[in-house]
Amino acid sequence: MKIPKRHTRPSVASLLDAKSIVKDAQKELALPQRRLFGKRILSLGGLMLLSGCDLTNDQSVNSMLQKISSFNDDVQASLFDARKLAPTYPESMITRPFPFNAYYDIDQVPDVDAANYRLELNGLVKGKRVWTLDELRMLPQESQVTRHICIEGWSAIGKWGGVRFADFLLRAGADTTAKYVAFHCADNYWTSIDMPTALHPQTLLTLTYDGDVLPAKYGFPMKLRIPTKLGYKNPKHIVAITVTNAFPGGYWENQGYNWFGGS
Ligand SMILES: Nc1nc2c(c(=O)[nH]1)N[C@H]1C(S)=C(S)[C@@H](COP(=O)(O)O)O[C@H]1N2
Ligand SMILES: [Mo]
Numbered sequence: 505m506k507i508p509k510r511h512t513r514p515s516v517a518s519l520l521d522a523k524s525i526v527k528d529a530q531k532e533l534a535l536p537q538r539r540l541f542g543k544r545i546l547s548l549g550g551l552m553l554l555s556g557c558d559l560t561n562d563q564s565v566n567s568m569l570q571k572i573s574s575f576n577d578d579v580q581a582s583l584f585d586a587r588k589l590a591p592t593y594p595e596s597m598i599t600r601p602f603p604f605n606a607y608y609d610i611d612q613v614p615d616v617d618a619a620n621y622r623l624e625l626n627g628l629v630k631g632k633r634v635w636t637l638d639e640l641r642m643l644p645q646e647s648q649v650t651r652h653i654c655i656e657g658w659s660a661i662g663k664w665g666g667v668r669f670a671d672f673l674l675r676a677g678a679d680t681t682a683k684y685v686a687f688h689c690a691d692n693y694w695t696s697i698d699m700p701t702a703l704h705p706q707t708l709l710t711l712t713y714d715g716d717v718l719p720a721k722y723g724f725p726m727k728l729r730i731p732t733k734l735g736y737k738n739p740k741h742i743v744a745i746t747v748t749n750a751f752p753g754g755y756w757e758n759q760g761y762n763w764f765g766g767s
Contacts, residue, residue, distance in 0.1 A: 573762050580764040586700050590731035590767070593649045598714065599660035604721045605735065607693065607755065613720045614690040614741050621725050624744040627686075631677030637725055641711060643667045643675070648706060650731035652738065653767045664718075664729040666710035670703040678747045686752035687728060690741035695754035697730065697737060698764070706731050709742075737765040 558564055604610050623635040647665035673680060680703060686696035701707060710729045711718055718724045723740025730738050736756045746752070757763045 577764040627747040628679035654735035664710035665712035666708045669707040686746040687739040688744040696752035734765040
């Protein structure tokens with residue numbers, strides 16, 4: 505049955521509402537990760553045309569923002585150059601002390617027991633699925649000094665050391681033609697990345713910070729350090745990694761942060 509169109513004029517209240525919705529939408533779009541092509545903020549008309557959404561209620565604004573965000577994911581993915589390196593810095597530029605950040609306070613940092621710790625590999629993987637810390641430490645290690653950029657408006661330079669993630673995936677027999685790699689963490693945080701970023705030469709499964717065992721606050725026993733992506737795409741305290749073709753989302757991503765999250 506076809507639902508007849510209504511021809512009533514919008515009430516003043518709903519117009520006022522629409523105004524505040526548009527204001528909210530524009531505020532959201534001012535966030536660098538939400539901005540179309542990272543440049544211009546479109547007019548409401550432009551947004552409606554582009555998104556095909558009727559922006560008269562919160563739900564339609566949300567679905568428009570989601571459309572723009574996933575459009576941004578596609579644009580960022582197509583612009584991502586697998587060989588282009590993020591800037592590196594001299595050790596003299598390391599930020600001391602390096603900031604702590606998580607979705608909880610520092611006194612809630614998970615206490616992961618090194619002896620019982622096992623990294624689990626799930627999904628499209630043919631090889632070894634359970635790794636101890638010692639086994640990971642025996643793989644070839646490298647270190648880098650890079651800038652970590654948090655979407656909340658701060659950045660800091662740090663030095664991380666560990667295994668090239670591409671190396672690890674190949675050793676574990678991961679299907680590198682899969683679309684996504686997802687991470688589950690000891691604090692129930694989760695995130696996921698695209699395979700080209702997983703294979704990027706600067707993406708490291710890090711076990712050390714500034715030459716020492718990674719401290720709890722920075723993600724013991726390991727943080728995936730991705731200098732080509734924003735902070736929230738750099739999971740700490742990883743306990744399981746899944747190689748998959750099913751879109752996994754993430755803790756912040758599912759609350760509206762752009763999924764690709766390039767920095
Ligand atoms: N497990 C886990 N990983 C996480 C987070 C978190 O809350 N839990 N927060 C992310 C965010 S938003 C940032 S900015 C960085 C902060 O890392 P740092 O504490 O080493 O500065 O960790 C990222 N990875
Ligand atoms: Mo962040």
